[in-house]
Structures are given as C-alpha cells and as structure tokens.
Amino acid sequence: MTTGTDGRGTPPPSVEDMITTHLPAMAATSGSASGSATAPAVIRASGLTKRYGELLAVDALDLVIGPGDIVAILGPNGAGKSTTIEMLLGLRTPTSGEVRVFGDAPNAKAARARVGAMLQESNAPESLTVAEAVDLVRHYYPFALGLDDILARADLLEKRGSRIGQLSGGQQQRLNFALAIAGDPDLLFLDEPTAALDVEARHLFWEQVRGLAAHGKTILFSTHNLAEADALADRVILINHGRVIADGTPAQIKATVAARTVRLVTDVSATDMATFPGVRAVEVAPGESAAASHPTLLVQTSAPEDLLARLFSGGHLVTQLTVTDTDLETAFIHLVGTATGSATGASGTAPGATPDTNPDTNSNHVTEPTA
Amino acid sequence: MSAPSSTAYRPTTSTTDGGHQTPRRLSPEASRMPGALGTLLAQLRAELLSSARVPEYVVGVVAVPIILFTMFGLPNAGQQLPGGTDVGAMMFASMSAYGVVSLAIFTFGVGVAEERGKGWLRRMRATPMPFWAYFVAKVVGSLAFCALILLGTWAVATFGGKVPFDGTRLVQTVLLLLAGTVAFSTMGFSLAYWFRPKAASAIGNLVFLPLSFLSGFFFPLDQLPEVLANVAPYLPTYHFGQLVWSAIAPASDVVAFGAHPEGSPWVHVAWVLASFVGFGLLARAGYRRELSRAAQ
Numbered sequence: 001m002t003t004g005t006d007g008r009g010t011p012p013p014s015v016e017d018m019i020t021t022h023l024p025a026m027a028a029t030s031g032s033a034s035g036s037a038t039a040p041a042v043i044r045a046s047g048l049t050k051r052y053g054e055l056l057a058v059d060a061l062d063l064v065i066g067p068g069d070i071v072a073i074l075g076p077n078g079a080g081k082s083t084t085i086e087m088l089l090g091l092r093t094p095t096s097g098e099v100r101v102f103g104d105a106p107n108a109k110a111a112r113a114r115v116g117a118m119l120q121e122s123n124a125p126e127s128l129t130v131a132e133a134v135d136l137v138r139h140y141y142p143f144a145l146g147l148d149d150i151l152a153r154a155d156l157l158e159k160r161g162s163r164i165g166q167l168s169g170g171q172q173q174r175l176n177f178a179l180a181i182a183g184d185p186d187l188l189f190l191d192e193p194t195a196a197l198d199v200e201a202r203h204l205f206w207e208q209v210r211g212l213a214a215h216g217k218t219i220l221f222s223t224h225n226l227a228e229a230d231a232l233a234d235r236v237i238l239i240n241h242g243r244v245i246a247d248g249t250p251a252q253i254k255a256t257v258a259a260r261t262v263r264l265v266t267d268v269s270a271t272d273m274a275t276f277p278g279v280r281a282v283e284v285a286p287g288e289s290a291a292a293s294h295p296t297l298l299v300q301t302s303a304p305e306d307l308l309a310r311l312f313s314g315g316h317l318v319t320q321l322t323v324t325d326t327d328l329e330t331a332f333i334h335l336v337g338t339a340t341g342s343a344t345g346a347s348g349t350a351p352g353a354t355p356d357t358n359p360d361t362n363s364n365h366v367t368e369p370t371a
Numbered sequence: 372m373s374a375p376s377s378t379a380y381r382p383t384t385s386t387t388d389g390g391h392q393t394p395r396r397l398s399p400e401a402s403r404m405p406g407a408l409g410t411l412l413a414q415l416r417a418e419l420l421s422s423a424r425v426p427e428y429v430v431g432v433v434a435v436p437i438i439l440f441t442m443f444g445l446p447n448a449g450q451q452l453p454g455g456t457d458v459g460a461m462m463f464a465s466m467s468a469y470g471v472v473s474l475a476i477f478t479f480g481v482g483v484a485e486e487r488g489k490g491w492l493r494r495m496r497a498t499p500m501p502f503w504a505y506f507v508a509k510v511v512g513s514l515a516f517c518a519l520i521l522l523g524t525w526a527v528a529t530f531g532g533k534v535p536f537d538g539t540r541l542v543q544t545v546l547l548l549l550a551g552t553v554a555f556s557t558m559g560f561s562l563a564y565w566f567r568p569k570a571a572s573a574i575g576n577l578v579f580l581p582l583s584f585l586s587g588f589f590f591p592l593d594q595l596p597e598v599l600a601n602v603a604p605y606l607p608t609y610h611f612g613q614l615v616w617s618a619i620a621p622a623s624d625v626v627a628f629g630a631h632p633e634g635s636p637w638v639h640v641a642w643v644l645a646s647f648v649g650f651g652l653l654a655r656a657g658y659r660r661e662l663s664r665a666a667q
Contacts, residue, residue, distance in 0.1 A: 040392060040393040041393075042393055052667075067393045067396070089497050090497075091493065091496060091497060091665065091666065092665075092666050092667070093663075093666040093667070102392065102393060103392060103393075109499050109501075112497065112498060112499040113499040114395065115497070117497045119490075119493075119494060119497070121490045123489040123490055123491055123494075124491055124494075125417070125421040125486065125491060127420070127421040127422075127424040127425050128417060128420060128421050132416075132417060132420060133417070135413065136413050136414065136416075136417045137498065138404065138413075139404055139405070139409050139410050139412075139413035139414075140410055140413075140495070140498040140499055140500035141404055141498065141499060142403065142404055142406070142499070143395075143397055143401045143402065143403055143404060144401060144402065144404050145398060145400050145401055146400060146402065149400050163424075179494070183498070183499075184397055184398050184400075184401040186393070186395060186396050212398075215396055215398050215399075216396040217396060
C-alpha cells in the first residue's frame with residue numbers, strides 16, 4: 001500500500017509556506033562559505049534550466065556549493081537529479097542559465113582535471129581488466145592516486161585481474177567509483193552511487209567517501225537512500241519537478257517538518273487524528289490495513305506531548321506507543337508530497353513507495369535517531 | 372600582485388568569480404601523471420589489450436586474410452607472370468589490401484560504434500582526456516594489427532609458398548598498406564558515428580565483402596560481370612588496390628593479373644586521399660552531431 005492513498009489524512013497546508021519562509025535562512029547558513037557571493041565557489045549555477053520539449057526537467061535552479069561541502073541531492077525519480085548533475089558536469093547543455101565549476105565552464109579542461117564523476121551508466125570495455133581500466137583513466141588526469149590505492153578504496157583489490165565483462169552489478173558500481181576517484185578530484189559527483197550495493201558494501205563505500213571529504217574534497221551525490229543523505233551530507237537539497245523544494249542541513253529539514261513521529265494503536269480514526277492541533281500528517285503504518293478497526297498509526301507532530309495529553313484526557317485507547325525523531329525519509333515524503341500536491345504520476349514510484357519496499361532503510365531510521 | 376598564480380590549472384576562460392580560485396586539494400597519496408604522451412600511451416595499451424582479447428576481432432580481422440591467403444594464394448604460388456612476378460606475391464598484395472579494408476571497417480566502424488553504444492565514450496568525455504588521444508590510439512593500434520596481418524601473410528607466402536619477393540617492392544607495398552589503414556580509418560569512423568551502434572555492426576558486415584569483391588581483392592576485375600566491374604572505379608578501395616598492385620609488380624604484370632591499371636597512379640592517390648578527407652569531414656560532422664545530441 002502507498003501512503004498517498006489512504007491514512008495520510010489532510011496534508012497540512014502550512015508546510016509549503018513553512019518551507020518558503022524558513023528555507024532562505026537555512027540556505028544562507030548551510031555550507032561554510034558558500035552563501036557568500038565573493039567567496040570562491042566550487043560550483044556556481046544560476047537559473048539553470050533544462051527543457052525536453054514540453055517537459056521542464058530542471059527549472060531555474062540556483063546553486064552555490066563551496067569547497068569541502070558534502071551535498072546530497074534528493075528527489076523522486078524524474079525529479080531532475082541526473083539532468084542537474086550532467087549539466088554541472090558539462091555533459092548536457094542547459095536550455096538556459098549558467099554553470100561555473102572552479103570558475104570555469106564545466107567542460108573546460110581545467111575544470112575537468114579537478115572533477116570526478118560516477119555516472120549511472122558508463123561501461124568500460126569488457127575485455128579490459130579492472131586494473132587496466134582504472135590505470136587507463138588515471139592517465140587521463142594531471143594528478144592521480146596510485147593504482148593499488150584506488151583499487152583498495154573501491155574494494156576491488158581482489159578483482160583487479162577480472163575482466164570487466166565478468167563483474168557483478170555491485171562490482172561494476174565499485175569500478176565506477178574507482179574510475180571517478182582515479183584523478184584525485186577536488187569535486188566528486190556521485191549519481192545514485194549505492195543503487196547496486198548491498199548493505200556492507202554501502203558502508204565501506206561511504207567510509208571511503210568520508211575519507212575523501214576529510215581531505216577537503218567537495219562531494220555532491222544523489223541518492224534515494226535517505227539514511228545515507230542523513231548520515232553523510234552536511235547539506236541536503238531536495239528537488240522535485242526540477243525545482244528546489246528544500247535546501248538545508250538534514251537537521252534543519254527535520255526541524256522544518258514534523259519533528260516527531262508518534263506510533264500507536266488507538267481508537268481515534270486517522271481522519272480525526274489529522275484534525276488534532278499540531279498534527280502534520282497521519283498515515284496507517286506500512287503493512288497494516290486502513291480498514292482494520294484499530295490500525296497502527298504513524299502521526300507526524302511537532303508537539304507529541306500535547307497530542308498524547310489530549311488522547312489520555314479524552315479517555316482514548318493508547319497502546320503500543322513509541323515516539324521517535326522523524327527521520328529524513330519521512331521529512332522527504334512530507335515535503336515532496338505537500339509541495340507537489342498529488343504526488344502521483346511521474347513521481348509516484350519513489351517517495352511514497354519507499355517505506356514499504358525498503359524495510360532495511362526504514363528500520364535504520366527508527367533505530368538510529370539523529371540529532 | 373594580482374597576476375594569476377602559475378598553478379598548473381590556468382583557467383581557459385575568464386572566471387566569473389572575481390579571480391578567486393579554490394586551491395587544489397590533492398590527497399597526500401596523489402602523484403603527478405606523465406601528461407599527454409602518457410595519456411596516449413595508456414590509451415594505446417588499452418586499445419591493443421582489449422582488441423587482442425576479443426576472439427572475433429583477432430580471428431575475423433587479423434586471421435582471416437592470412438587464412439584466405441593460405442587457401443587461395445598458396446595454391447597459385449610459384450606461377451610466374453610474364454614480367455617475372457610470382458602470382459603468390461600478387462595474392463599477398465590482394466589479401467593484405469582486403470585485410471586493410473576489413474580492419475578499417477571493423478576497428479574504426481564497428482568497434483567505435485560499440486564503445487559509443489555502451490556509454491564509455493560519454494564517460495570519457497567527463498574526464499580531461501583530449502579526444503584526439505582516443506582516435507590516435509585507435510589508428511596506431513590498428514597499424515599494429517595491420518602489421519600483424521602483413522607479417523602473417525608474408526610468412527605464409529615466404530615459408531609456405533617459397534614466394535620470391537622483390538625487397539624494394541615489398542617495402543613499398545607494406546608502407547602503402549599501412550598508409551591505407553590510416554586512409555580508410557575515416558571511413559570506419561563515419562560508419563561508427565552515422566549509424567546506431569547495433570546498425571553499424573550489421574552495416575559493416577554487409578559492406579566490407581561486396582567492397583572487397585568489387586575492388587578486385589578476391590579475383591581479378593575482368594572476371595566480374597561487366598555491370599559490377601563498371602562500379603569499381605567509383606570505389607576508393609578499388610583505387611587503393613590499384614596502388615597496391617602497382618607497388619608489388621610492374622605494370623605489365625598487373626595487366627596480366629587482370630587488374631586493369633587504368634589511369635595515372637595520381638588518380639588513384641587522389642581517390643584514396645579524397646576518401647580520407649571526405650569521410651574525415653563526414654566523421655567529424657557525425658562526431659559533432661553526437662556531441663550536441665548527447666548534450667540535449
């Protein structure tokens with residue numbers, strides 16, 4: 001079941017306003033010096049627009065990313081994440097707007113010498129071995145990491161002699177990472193980098209990315225895995241339909257939307273619950289039927305104490321109660337769902353379906369509440 | 372001093388950041404790479420390795436001319452043309468010319484089209500690699516495979532057929548064949564850039580055999596039906612064949628071999644050069660079309 005159809009109740013009308021009123025301040029404070037117009041920026045994009053016929057894939061995106069920033073781009077499928085990254089890389093020409101990378105055009109050789117990219121599709125010649133392909137790409141750059149060093153960082157030492165055509169999906173992905181870091185880039189683009197990786201491989205992968213970040217590298221990645229954005233990024237840019245919906249630290253985004261999730265079984269219906277003061281959203285817990293007499297509800301609220309006081313004083317049934325920090329995933333659903341009205345259609349696959357289809361990340365969020 | 376610092380990263384366009392440059396943040400483990408020549412050599416190495424490991428390539432492109440010479444050239448070795456040229460030497464020239472044309476179509480046409488289809492060329496575009504290095508490595512790599520074809524065919528002729536070669540003519544022929552590999556590279560690149568990757572493979576297979584027949588590589592043109600023989604003078608590969616036979620044998624023997632050496636050699640040279648330049652322009656247009664399409 002999806003969260004969009006039943007149990008959500010009335011989307012709080014205030015959230016979109018909250019975003020627009022809160023976020024300018026957030027953007028200005030996020031990411032070290034990147035907000036200042038005179039500070040050196042790694043990426044400076046203004047009015048970046050990409051139109052495919054009728055479809056506005058990226059809509060007047062303004063973006064300033066400073067040195068050392070770790071930025072996550074979040075958004076449902078078709079939100080414009082990959083198109084944005086490809087324009088920042090100079091692989092796609094914007095319909096309008098401008099991009100500067102290290103002060104240069106993104107396709108200038110000087111910029112490319114400092115940029116590494118992990119794209120979703122980039123199959124190296126199948127008859128080369130892993131080590132040969134990595135060594136080849138090393139030689140494209142003016143500076144490079146050592147071959148063994150790269151292979152170790154991408155966890156490919158054991159596969160160094162394997163032909164690329166024989167790699168699994170996850171190994172391919174790690175190879176793409178190896179190729180991306182070969183030139184010791186100052187700016188690293190990672191487009192959905194962990195899509196084909198298992199949990200352990202993800203862990204190792206992000207450890208390596210953190211290592212690069214520790215050297216002051218700038219990292220911009222797109223992901224569906226919100227736990228990763230939460231854990232990794234110091235700045236999260238939420239985009240949908242090519243527009244920035246929210247831009248701030250994970251904590252700021254969480255503070256903007258419902259701060260807490262109350263999970264409980266009660267005799268108050270989801271629809272009634274949504275009318276309680278301070279309640280931002282109500283949904284039936286994944287796996288439960290909305291038609292059941294007392295389904296488990298997930299209630300997003302800024303004031304769980306008030307909600308519970310009201311339930312108890314009203315003599316309502318309250319069992320199986322937990323209160324947790326709202327994870328980024330929920331914030332994400334909340335923002336995207338609200339800001340786009342009906343979150344079906346082009347974006348129907350991603351945000352709403354994620355909690356059901358990815359119990360792994362979901363449980364991570366509940367067990368690891370972050371500040 | 373407001374002059375730009377002499378870092379390795381001179382901005383190639385004026386910066387809009389008011390001269391602010393973020394400093395390079397090299398990892399302690401990073402080291403300086405050897406530069407453009409190093410890029411070219413690495414590209415060449417990868418080119419040779421990846422081609423040599425594809426059996427279809429090694430057999431289909433490198434071995435087939437040698438096998439064909441063994442099957443059709445060796446039985447004719449020892450026959451003398453009136454001017455004293457061994458028919459085996461003529462067949463060496465024919466099969467090698469065939470090898471050059473198939474090499475051009477498969478290396479530059481089909482091979483490049485495949486790498487294009489897999490997104491690897493796009494991946495490379497996100498790196499600072501100068502794209503000429505990719506093409507130059509392809510050409511130099513195919514010269515090495517061409518040399519292998521020539522060496523193999525020569526060895527079969529010399530040791531298997533006791534074909535006597537005139538040293539000077541042999542050297543001229545070999546140089547001409549190597550030059551032909553470069554000359555027809557643009558034909559292959561055009562194929563790669565003007566057809567969809569899968570279509571390029573089919574068209575390559577479709578084109579190279581008729582091209583070889585019509586150019587007289589498999590049997591002399593005067594044995595072809597007249598209609599087809601009349602097409603030949605409009606094929607650059609036919610003119611290439613004329614040059615190759617003229618290099619290996621005196622004109623009278625070329626006539627005796629049935630390859631009618633009409634016209635001045637400069638006409639043949641002009642055809643081959645025109646093919647190189649014409650297809651080169653076509654390939655460049657296709658490459659640019661690809662660039663702007665990919666950027667859409």
